[in-house]
Amino acid sequence: MKNHAKIKEVVFWALFFVIFGLIPLLEKSDYHLILANHILIWGMFAMAFNMLFGVTGMLSFGQALYYGLGAYSVGLMVKNFGDIWFLPAIGLGLLSATLVSILIGLLVIRVSGVYFTVLTLAFGQLVWQITFKWYHFTGGDDGIQSIIPPGILANHTVYYFFTLLLVAVSIWVLRRLVNSPMGLVLRCIRQNPDRVRFLGRRVRRNQLRIYVISSFFAALAGGLMAGVDNSIHPDMFYWTTSGEVILMAVIGGIGQFFGPFIGAALIIIIQDVVGARTEYWSLIIGLIMMVMVLILPKGLVGEVQLLRGRFRPDAKNRGENGTTFSA
Amino acid sequence: MDPSFIIMQFLSGLMMATLLFLVASGLTLIFGVGNVFNFAHGSFYMIGAYLAYQTVSAWHANFWISVLVAALGAGVLGMIAESVFLRRIYGRAEEGGFQILLTYSFILVIDDLVKLIWGAEYKSLARPTGFRGAIEIGGLTIPSYNLAIIGIGLVVVVMAWLILSRTRTGRIARAAALDREMLGSMGVNVPLTMTLVFGIATAMGGFAGALAAPLRSVVPGAGIEVIIDSLIVVVIGGMGNFWGAWLGALILGEVNSFAVATVPDWASLFNYLVMVLTLIFKPEGLFASRKIRKV
Amino acid sequence: MEPLLVLDSVTKSFGGLRVTAGVSFSVAPGSISAVIGPNGAGKTSLFNQITGYLRPDKGRIIFRQEDITDLSTREIVSRGMGRAFQVTSFFPEETVLDNVRVACLSRLNKTRKAIKNVSYFKEATDKAFKILESIGLGKQADRPAFELAHGDQKLLDIGIALGLEPKMLLLDEPTSGMSPEERLLTRNLIKRLWKEFNLTLLFIEHDMDTVFGIAQTVRVLQMGRLLAEGTPEEIRNNPEVITAYLGEEVL
Ligand SMILES: Nc1ncnc2c1ncn2[C@@H]1O[C@H](COP(=O)(O)OP(=O)(O)OP(=O)(O)O)[C@@H](O)[C@H]1O
Ligand SMILES: [Mg+2]
Numbered sequence: 001m002k003n004h005a006k007i008k009e010v011v012f013w014a015l016f017f018v019i020f021g022l023i024p025l026l027e028k029s030d031y032h033l034i035l036a037n038h039i040l041i042w043g044m045f046a047m048a049f050n051m052l053f054g055v056t057g058m059l060s061f062g063q064a065l066y067y068g069l070g071a072y073s074v075g076l077m078v079k080n081f082g083d084i085w086f087l088p089a090i091g092l093g094l095l096s097a098t099l100v101s102i103l104i105g106l107l108v109i110r111v112s113g114v115y116f117t118v119l120t121l122a123f124g125q126l127v128w129q130i131t132f133k134w135y136h137f138t139g140g141d142d143g144i145q146s147i148i149p150p151g152i153l154a155n156h157t158v159y160y161f162f163t164l165l166l167v168a169v170s171i172w173v174l175r176r177l178v179n180s181p182m183g184l185v186l187r188c189i190r191q192n193p194d195r196v197r198f199l200g201r202r203v204r205r206n207q208l209r210i211y212v213i214s215s216f217f218a219a220l221a222g223g224l225m226a227g228v229d230n231s232i233h234p235d236m237f238y239w240t241t242s243g244e245v246i247l248m249a250v251i252g253g254i255g256q257f258f259g260p261f262i263g264a265a266l267i268i269i270i271q272d273v274v275g276a277r278t279e280y281w282s283l284i285i286g287l288i289m290m291v292m293v294l295i296l297p298k299g300l301v302g303e304v305q306l307l308r309g310r311f312r313p314d315a316k317n318r319g320e321n322g323t324t325f326s327a
Numbered sequence: 328m329d330p331s332f333i334i335m336q337f338l339s340g341l342m343m344a345t346l347l348f349l350v351a352s353g354l355t356l357i358f359g360v361g362n363v364f365n366f367a368h369g370s371f372y373m374i375g376a377y378l379a380y381q382t383v384s385a386w387h388a389n390f391w392i393s394v395l396v397a398a399l400g401a402g403v404l405g406m407i408a409e410s411v412f413l414r415r416i417y418g419r420a421e422e423g424g425f426q427i428l429l430t431y432s433f434i435l436v437i438d439d440l441v442k443l444i445w446g447a448e449y450k451s452l453a454r455p456t457g458f459r460g461a462i463e464i465g466g467l468t469i470p471s472y473n474l475a476i477i478g479i480g481l482v483v484v485v486m487a488w489l490i491l492s493r494t495r496t497g498r499i500a501r502a503a504a505l506d507r508e509m510l511g512s513m514g515v516n517v518p519l520t521m522t523l524v525f526g527i528a529t530a531m532g533g534f535a536g537a538l539a540a541p542l543r544s545v546v547p548g549a550g551i552e553v554i555i556d557s558l559i560v561v562v563i564g565g566m567g568n569f570w571g572a573w574l575g576a577l578i579l580g581e582v583n584s585f586a587v588a589t590v591p592d593w594a595s596l597f598n599y600l601v602m603v604l605t606l607i608f609k610p611e612g613l614f615a616s617r618k619i620r621k622v
Numbered sequence: 623m624e625p626l627l628v629l630d631s632v633t634k635s636f637g638g639l640r641v642t643a644g645v646s647f648s649v650a651p652g653s654i655s656a657v658i659g660p661n662g663a664g665k666t667s668l669f670n671q672i673t674g675y676l677r678p679d680k681g682r683i684i685f686r687q688e689d690i691t692d693l694s695t696r697e698i699v700s701r702g703m704g705r706a707f708q709v710t711s712f713f714p715e716e717t718v719l720d721n722v723r724v725a726c727l728s729r730l731n732k733t734r735k736a737i738k739n740v741s742y743f744k745e746a747t748d749k750a751f752k753i754l755e756s757i758g759l760g761k762q763a764d765r766p767a768f769e770l771a772h773g774d775q776k777l778l779d780i781g782i783a784l785g786l787e788p789k790m791l792l793l794d795e796p797t798s799g800m801s802p803e804e805r806l807l808t809r810n811l812i813k814r815l816w817k818e819f820n821l822t823l824l825f826i827e828h829d830m831d832t833v834f835g836i837a838q839t840v841r842v843l844q845m846g847r848l849l850a851e852g853t854p855e856e857i858r859n860n861p862e863v864i865t866a867y868l869g870e871e872v873l
């Protein structure tokens with residue numbers, strides 16, 4: 001079991017660095033570089049989201065709020081004060097996401113289950129509306145264009161490696177977190193919150209912590225994305241953005257640490273292949289979601305693992321019970 | 328302030344509250360009785376609006392017939408959604424999360440299907456004949472359709488009250504947070520009840536959507552706004568609580584109506600403000616049903 | 623010696639249903655004693671009040687000379703109260719080891735550590751293994767807990783409580799759902815744990831062999847009232863208890 005997890009981890013990192021390290025060397029076109037960059041950023045975003053859902057059992061439908069906050073911090077600072085503020089703006093995004101997530105977190109963790117989901121959604125939509133309507137400040141529907149990172153970061157390849165580095169570090173941090181005592185407590189909270197209280201731990205306090213941590217990385221994703229696309233728009237706050245990151249996690253497998261990353265890669269590739277040719281994108285992701293929930297609830301990575309487990313003699317019913325989070 | 332302005336806004340708030348209540352009570356009904364959270368409830372509202380549009384504009388039927396068609400259609404679709412899809416995830420570990428994910432997929436699919444059938448552009452529906460004008464009462468001009476909606480809402484509330492307090496079904500529905508096992512042990516045919524209740528709930532959504540169609544334009548994607556508003560209503564009132572939904576709708580409708588008249592650009596933010604205040608001071612809602620904890 | 627736990631006219635109602643009706647008793651430190659009573663007598667509700675899961679309407683609960691009536695579960699637990707549950711409560715997807723280890727980590731106040739791997743905390747791991755050996759689950763340490771047999775899950779529940787190094791341990795029907803052989807083993811195990819971990823043990827049990835076999839004091843609860851309290855011998859011969867609960871079967 002332990003060795004198995006170790007191998008999986010080594011395989012992931014090896015593939016991660018080989019694939020994402022080689023892309024800029026093999027591909028001369030910016031197009032695929034940007035696509036790979038999207039996968040990196042969304043992958044990290046989905047993994048951070050999964051800290052809430054897959055690990056702690058908190059289905060937030062409002063992580064777009066922090067993603068948008070990260071992006072708009074960068075966009076607004078660069079637009080108003082110049083591109084030199086790009087990096088400090090990412091920091092500002094992280095800081096404001098932390099503060100806002102503490103404030104909103106204090107409210108939303110007071111309720112659990114469906115209520116939590118609904119309230120996170122409502123707060124996300126609230127901020128989206130403000131962004132949408134506050135035209136003078138945010139550019140409203142138009143968003144903000146030509147956000148160019150400063151200096152050598154303006155070069156797409158350099159910026160790509162910059163994101164690769166930050167994403168790798170983020171994934172590594174999240175990975176450590178899952179396997180740490182705090183991660184163990186978070187997993188326990190999903191499975192049996194009452195018992196966690198009887199361990200002398202505060203369930204809500206821990207939920208708040210992971211809400212803030214997850215939001216922090218969502219803001220990082222948003223800030224980095226502003227530099228990839230060179231533009232931002234209020235849809236980054238919209239509930240469909242939260243929905244998409246949920247879908248990525250569910251496709252890859254919410255019970256798997258690396259699952260959401262794989263899910264993100266898949267969705268972005270599908271979007272690239274079919275999304276451009278159809279206006280019925282939401283029908284497609286709706287159907288995918290339906291299939292996942294009804295037929296493959298453990299996600300692709302989880303189901304593959306289950307399939308392999310079937311052939312091992314000692315694992316009769318491993319994973320049949322709920323969504324075992326294999327750390 | 329001008330008293331006639333206040334009365335006008337109050338009445339318009341009452342009408343909004345009625346529509347909100349009709350949608351939200353469906354949402355809260357299926358949650359209270361069946362423990363199912365239907366994230367796509369607003370999409371059934373939208374289906375109702377489109378069915379009304381279809382019946383009136385393409386088939387030239389009477390508006391009130393179209394309202395019945397909309398309620399029936401949304402109800403039947405709801406029953407299909409429940410019996411074909413939702414039923415498969417009952418009893419699964421962490422069912423709550425999967426309910427949200429599955430009904431979320433309904434939103435996405437319904438949105439695009441509607442777009443596929445009726446196109447992406449706005450549709451509008453005329454008010455029914457006999458309710459196009461306004462009524463003069465004591466110097467106030469009140470659109471008669473608004474009064475009709477308020478009247479219909481009153482009838483529904485009274486009927487609901489009768490059902491809830493006088494019948495066995497009502498008593499079951501009233502006992503909040505019933506679980507399906509408990510219903511089963513009371514000798515209720517659970518699968519059938521679930522499908523029926525789900526159908527009634529979505530029919531109420533469709534009914535509200537049809538009634539609202541002449542007031543708001545009919546457009547794909549309307550489902551999500553409606554669901555958020557109804558969610559705010561049930562958050563204020565306490566999820567699964569019928570009278571809570573009524574009070575929540577009233578508060579939200581009035582706040583909204585006065586906000587629209589005074590600060591039109593930022594009116595929708597007031598909905599959230601009410602929600603945040605509720606959360607701070609009474610996170611379990613004004614009419615919270617007592618929580619039963621088990622060890 | 624001062625009693626470790628004192629209940630002073632504890633009263634609790636659910637609507638019209640009185641589940642605890644002025645219950646008073648005290649538990650001596652280092653003792654092992656039982657609470658018995660028919661189904662629905664209010665035994666579990668009493669444990670819920672002692673552990674802060676329910677708040678009594680009236681009355682006081684004193685634990686280690688401190689009034690804990692209004693404290694939260696978390697605060698009561700941190701003062702040395704442990705509990706295992708009637709409906710077995712553990713973390714099904716975690717390994718047996720991690721189930722106990724999370725309790726040990728909590729006891730050592732390491733649950734805010736977010737970077738170091740759980741296995742880095744050797745003290746917690748060693749203690750968890752020691753507890754698993756004590757309760758006989760050492761060989762199953764790496765299996766996910768949901769795979770365990772029901773009886774082993776009940777033991778694991780106790781193991782989690784032990785990870786917190788409680789002064790006092792409440793067990794709610796530790797042998798329920800077990801076969802007669804398992805019961806015998808568990809009875810001996812409880813007695814051994816009581817000595818090994820220097821516990822003050824209070825348990826609820828329907829199995830009379832277990833009750834009369836290991837309890838020094840037995841308390842009988844009926845409809846929320848404390849009907850009798852005494853040594854096993856006294857309880858066995860108490861006519862009121864016999865008519866109300868024991869019947870002929872035990873005698
Ligand atoms: N949270 C609650 N709300 C309402 N009633 C409750 C609650 N908890 C327990 N009860 C009721 O209180 C009574 C006592 O329950 P309790 O669980 O304490 O009994 P018990 O003695 O532990 O029974 P058993 O031997 O079956 O475990 C029962 O009638 C039960 O239905
Ligand atoms: Mg009990």
